Amino acid sequence: MKKSEVLHKDHDEMIALYKRMKPEERLVAFFNHSQLIHRLYQAGVGYRLRTLPPSNEKPLKKR
Amino acid sequence: MRSKGPGQSALLLLDVIGALNRLHIPYAIVGAFAASFYGVVRASMDADAVISLQPNQTGVKRLLDGLRKAGFQSTYRKGDLSDPVGAVVNIEDNFRNRVDLLMNIRGMADAVFSRAVEADFMGAQIRVIGIEDFIAMKIFAGSAKDLNDVTGVLKVSYDRINLPLLKELAQKYGRNALRKLHSLLQENKRSG
Numbered sequence: 001m002k003k004s005e006v007l008h009k010d011h012d013e014m015i016a017l018y019k020r021m022k023p024e025e026r027l028v029a030f031f032n033h034s035q036l037i038h039r040l041y042q043a044g045v046g047y048r049l050r051t052l053p054p055s056n057e058k059p060l061k062k063r
Numbered sequence: 064m065r066s067k068g069p070g071q072s073a074l075l076l077l078d079v080i081g082a083l084n085r086l087h088i089p090y091a092i093v094g095a096f097a098a099s100f101y102g103v104v105r106a107s108m109d110a111d112a113v114i115s116l117q118p119n120q121t122g123v124k125r126l127l128d129g130l131r132k133a134g135f136q137s138t139y140r141k142g143d144l145s146d147p148v149g150a151v152v153n154i155e156d157n158f159r160n161r162v163d164l165l166m167n168i169r170g171m172a173d174a175v176f177s178r179a180v181e182a183d184f185m186g187a188q189i190r191v192i193g194i195e196d197f198i199a200m201k202i203f204a205g206s207a208k209d210l211n212d213v214t215g216v217l218k219v220s221y222d223r224i225n226l227p228l229l230k231e232l233a234q235k236y237g238r239n240a241l242r243k244l245h246s247l248l249q250e251n252k253r254s255g
């Protein structure tokens with residue numbers, strides 16, 4: 001598809017935002033983000049186990 | 064507000080969802096967060112959702128007023144006529160967490176919102192774009208990152224996809240999207 005200009009500008013803003021952060025801030029941000037994404041991933045595993053045909057998929061161990 | 068530091072766009076998204084629900088604006092989570100939900104974890108730190116709102120003056124004003132009343136700082140950016148994304152509302156908090164609300168995506172029908180799936184996340188109900196819509200959108204977007212997401216999702220969930228629906232959705236995005244879908248399905252059927 002044709003690239004979206006609005007999304008492209010948005011992406012540039014995101015990069016600028018992270019450039020303004022100190023390395024330590026980026027590390028904390030990534031740590032927090034990873035924890036939340038792990039919870040979201042688990043929500044997806046739970047959804048698949050709850051609603052769809054059984055598979056061998058197992059939830060990751062809780063950290 | 065739920066967010067207490069950087070890297071918590073997911074929590075900001077939950078607050079934004081609360082505001083969208085109060086405004087009765089249908090939404091579906093898309094992008095990296097939906098990819099994680101469907102089994103492909105990647106590092107993009109902003110949260111994206113599509114909303115059912117035409118980018119006209121009345122609808123947008125209602126949304127922006129509603130967000131302001133709920134305490135959010137937001138900016139609105141409209142795409143030109145050739146842009147496949149009609150408009151984006153960006154919401155940012157003091158910790159640099161970001162949520163993008165996309166509207167009027169070319170080829171996307173309103174049924175996307177009724178097909179979105181409900182899930183529990185951090186004690187709140189969220190709506191995530193349906194897997195077939197997710198794959199069709201990603202194929203339409205077409206970057207290497209998007210197609211990697213599709214491959215990952217097919218590896219996790221190939222046998223759970225409604226293939227006739229997926230083909231119908233891909234067709235709406237054009238002949239190239241359908242061709243790409245067929246090729247990805249073939250590759251992942253072989254590997255799965």
